[in-house]
Amino acid sequence: MSEVANTIFSPELAARFDHLVTIYPMRRSALVPMLLYAQDEVGYVSDAVVTEIAQRIGLLELDVRNVLSYYSMLRTKPAGKYNVQVCTNISCMLRGGYEILDHCKAKLGIGHKEVTKDGVFSLEEVECIGACCWAPAMQVNYDFHDNLTTIKVDEIIETYRAGQGKDVK
Ligand code: FES
Numbered sequence: 001m002s003e004v005a006n007t008i009f010s011p012e013l014a015a016r017f018d019h020l021v022t023i024y025p026m027r028r029s030a031l032v033p034m035l036l037y038a039q040d041e042v043g044y045v046s047d048a049v050v051t052e053i054a055q056r057i058g059l060l061e062l063d064v065r066n067v068l069s070y071y072s073m074l075r076t077k078p079a080g081k082y083n084v085q086v087c088t089n090i091s092c093m094l095r096g097g098y099e100i101l102d103h104c105k106a107k108l109g110i111g112h113k114e115v116t117k118d119g120v121f122s123l124e125e126v127e128c129i130g131a132c133c134w135a136p137a138m139q140v141n142y143d144f145h146d147n148l149t150t151i152k153v154d155e156i157i158e159t160y161r162a163g164q165g166k167d168v169k
Pocket of ligand 1: 091093128132136137
């Protein structure tokens, strides 16, 4: 049974949150992981997510919003079904990361943090995703794609467009 009655989260996530707030010396240390898990389940950090997480940790909603506005990987609007995250950090930048990002912008017709009209794709420029040895790299939802070329990016995007990609929502 969840700590919070009428939780907006699934029973599994509510139970995870009940546990998370007990494992750190300070409850507020659970804030960032909770926001990330909530984002994965809900699709973005909605007002309702902020309200419940503040309640679960015992923080003001303003405290949650302050953290939310700091981390670029947290979003307050829904992403596309497939969220394309292109790394332009140093290794990727040196191996064509900006070319890949510009190619994605042109191909999808959207910019950083934007969503295609049909809601299928969103695009983000991100910091290092831990695939530096295989730069340039990107993630679509949580799937890694590396050693990218513009041709490879086209193939990846078409695979997702055809509904054959991983969908975390
Ligand atoms: S710099 Fe791009 S994955 Fe590390």
